[in-house]
Amino acid sequence: MPELPEVETVRRTLENLVLGKTIEDITVKWAKIIKHPDDLAEFKSLLVGQTIRSIGRRGKFLKIILDDVVLVSHLRMEGRYVYVENGEEADKHTHVIFSFTDGSELRYRDVRKFGTMHVYPLGEEEAHLPLSQLGPEPFDPSFEPIELWNKLQKTTRKIKPVLLDQTVLVGLGNIYVDEALFKVGLSPEAEARSLSKKQVEKLHQAIVETLMEAVEQGGSTIRSYVNSQGDMGMFQQRLSVYARKGEPCLNCGTEIIRIVVGGRGTHICPSCQK
Known part of the structure; x- marks a missing residue:
């Protein structure tokens, strides 16, 4: 998607x-x-x-x-x-x-x-639906780390399903959640409310940076995505973990693995994201 x-x-x-x-x-x-x-x-x-x-x-x-x-x-x-x-x-x-x-x-x-x-x-x-129940935009200057931290404190769910929840924060899907969590060394299975304010601040920054870089590259073409002129996105060439199962981690060389979190296929480095 x-x-x-x-x-x-x-x-x-x-x-x-x-x-x-x-x-x-x-x-x-x-x-x-x-x-x-x-x-x-x-x-x-x-x-x-x-x-x-x-x-x-x-x-x-x-x-x-x-x-x-x-x-x-x-x-x-x-x-x-x-x-x-x-x-x-x-x-x-x-x-x-x-x-x-x-x-x-x-x-x-x-x-x-x-x-x-x-x-x-x-x-x-x-x-009205479908827009009325959406959470804040990651690029909105008013969306600050403390707001994200407050939202995470209200749930016992794992961090990945929370970030995929469009009522919490809009725009994120499998690709960019995996990438942002890897960037800050967080396990997708960590309980959301267990994250410290410092960790959430780094996660907030990683989400924004990852999305901005992907926008600059025209998005990611993993399967069939192209823009309205038939052009592919190029961010897939910069992915660190998503769709890289079996390949070495760019940080430590450990093999990237695929697990299931919240019913979604998830790519992690088992060393960097303990």
Whole structure:
């Protein structure tokens, strides 16, 4: 599933491609992607005639901001947007097509059909699901280490499942949790509330640094992720533990192992993260 760096990369790419474009028509081939409103005619009427003014992001969600409404889009496992100018025929995995007045199209393609779309009046999107229950943004200057520490004190869960919880902190998934925990030498199995304020301060810094570096590299292409122009992310070339099972730790040379924590495959150095 695309995490914050991948979604931010898609946001930046779309911003360069579709700003100022006006929606002339919408074709929906897989109605289950549309979650709100659940009436397709209403969904289309809210968007047709609207011009895209900006592209935002909240956690792993894209916010396509138009004149009067906001389209909240979650890519889930395999979703991606493809910008098309030449009118080529859409493949079988293209489920929503936004046709613009200039003849170009923005197509939503999703092999697994897990993605979702919600449309709300401009300014009201944060008050409704799926955005209303999200935690703070890692890049928000107001999100300080003490706030993270306070959240960790309220749970007996292991640190990895807590960091994956989007109500605690948004944007993190398997890749970047593993990388951040390795960077500070923390075991993913450590009880969250057992961490000291100093450890949480270092973890907070590692999370921000890891995500920022990944954004600069265009995210990580592990399986199928590419941006809206078909370009791969490059951060996978800088991964320290994720997907490196059997390879030597970059710090100490110990073999990276894969364990399961909270039901999720997890990569660690058993020496650096005791």
